[in-house]
Every structure is written in C-alpha cells, then in structure tokens.
Amino acid sequence: MVKPTAVTNDIRALRTQTNEMTQAELAALIGVTRQTVIAIEQGRYSPTLEMAFRIAHALGRPLEQVFHYPVEDAR
Amino acid sequence: MSTILDIESAWERQMTIEEKGVWIYGILAVVVPIVYFVSIGGQIAGRSASEIDYASQLLTAIGAAIVLAIVANIIIAILSPKEAGMKDERDRRISHLGERVGFYVLGVLVLAPLALALLRYDQFWIANSIYLASVLAAVASAAVRVVAYRRGF
Numbered sequence: 001m002v003k004p005t006a007v008t009n010d011i012r013a014l015r016t017q018t019n020e021m022t023q024a025e026l027a028a029l030i031g032v033t034r035q036t037v038i039a040i041e042q043g044r045y046s047p048t049l050e051m052a053f054r055i056a057h058a059l060g061r062p063l064e065q066v067f068h069y070p071v072e073d074a075r
Numbered sequence: 076m077s078t079i080l081d082i083e084s085a086w087e088r089q090m091t092i093e094e095k096g097v098w099i100y101g102i103l104a105v106v107v108p109i110v111y112f113v114s115i116g117g118q119i120a121g122r123s124a125s126e127i128d129y130a131s132q133l134l135t136a137i138g139a140a141i142v143l144a145i146v147a148n149i150i151i152a153i154l155s156p157k158e159a160g161m162k163d164e165r166d167r168r169i170s171h172l173g174e175r176v177g178f179y180v181l182g183v184l185v186l187a188p189l190a191l192a193l194l195r196y197d198q199f200w201i202a203n204s205i206y207l208a209s210v211l212a213a214v215a216s217a218a219v220r221v222v223a224y225r226r227g228f
Contacts, residue, residue, distance in 0.1 A: 005227070033091045044227030045165050073092035 005046035092158040093166040101217030111136035179215030184208035200210035
C-alpha cells in the first residue's frame with residue numbers, strides 16, 4: 001500500500017504510555033471517530049494542524065514528539 | 076496488551092457511519108440505473124426513440140434511488156445509534172474530494188447531452204444521456220470516497 005502522507009507519528013506508542021489509552025478514548029477526547037484515529041496511526045490520513053495539536057494535547061506531549069516529518073527526504 | 080491489539084484489529088474492519096452511507100450511495104448508483112437501462116433497453120428494439128414511454132420509468136428510477144438511500148441510511152443509524160450524526164474532519168474532507176471528482180466527471184459528461192441537443196436528437200436520448208452522466212458522476216464520486224476511506228487520504 002502506498003502511504004499517502006510522509007508524516008509519521010508515534011500515537012500508538014504514546015497512547016500505551018498514557019495510561020494504556022485506547023483508540024476510542026483518544027477519539028472521544030479529540031472529537032473524531034475511532035476509525036479516523038486508526039487511519040492517522042496507520043499513516044492513511046494526515047490530520048489538519050488543529051487536529052494534530054489536539055492529539056498532542058490529549059497525549060500530554062509537544063507536537064514534535066507525536067508527529068514527525070522527514071524534511072531531508074521531502075526536498 | 077494483546078487484548079488491546081485484538082480489539083483494535085477488530086475495529087479496523089469497521090466502517091464509520093459516513094463510509095457506510097457512501098457504500099449505499101455507490102451501490103444504489105450502480106444497481107438502480109442498471110435496472111432502469113435494462114428495462115428501457117428492452118423497449119428500444121424495433122421502435123423509434125420518440126415512441127418509448129421512458130419518462131415515468133426514469134422518474135421512478137430517480138425517486139427509487141432517493142427513497143432507498145434515505146431508508147438505508149435510517150436503518151444504519153438505528154443499527155449504530157452511537158455513531159449516528161458523527162461526522163469528523165476526515166469524513167468532511169473525503170466528502171469534499173468525492174464532490175469535486177463528481178463535479179468534474181459531470182462537467183465533462185454533460186457535453187454529450189449538449190451535443191445531442193445541438194444535433195437535434197430525440198428528447199429520449201438527451202434525457203437519458205443526462206441521467207447516465209449524473210449516474211456516472213455519482214459512481215465516480217462514491218468510488219473515490221471508498222478508495223480514500225480504505226487506502227488513505
């Protein structure tokens with residue numbers, strides 16, 4: 001499968017570190033469906049900047065600890 | 076941990092209520108016109124286009140697709156009440172993508188009925204080519220949205 005976005009994230013790992021937060025719990029916190037959380041975790045959906053900030057806030061981390069972008073590769 | 080992963084893999088197989096709606100839209104956009112065109116196709120042989128009474132069947136096909144879509148969406152909402160009305164930013168962006176694709180497809184295909192009208196073909200061909208153009212736009216829109224949900228967006 002071709003990944004539609006170069007943005008990667010550590011949401012799955014960070015959820016586990018955040019009191020074993022489930023996808024449904026994170027989805028409820030940020031106001032999206034759990035399928036959208038799954039799509040973001042799998043790199044099938046690149047969230048808006050606002051949504052990215054909300055996810056980072058829900059996980060109690062700064063944005064750059066949650067999402068990564070390979071700047072060198074993108075040039 | 077494995078329990079959490081098991082639950083998550085089960086979730087992955089599920090669709091949002093919006094995606095289910097797209098599937099219904101797409102299936103109806105294929106099935107209803109096929110029934111209509113097969114029915115009309117059977118009447119074309121040995122007749123001129125102006126003799127075919129297609130208007131009532133065309134309106135029935137359009138009406139049936141609308142009513143069936145509403146009924147199916149109500150059933151889906153009843154079956155998954157927690158998700159009913161739940162539409163997030165991913166749903167909205169995929170919906171916009173589908174609308175855009177449908178618009179472009181319709182924009183191109185509408186040239187066919189325009190050409191038929193300019194060439195003074197019978198209304199039968201003009202009306203049916205408009206219907207076919209809108210059907211193909213709906214199918215393209217649904218297909219793009221399903222791919223966006225499944226493959227990524």
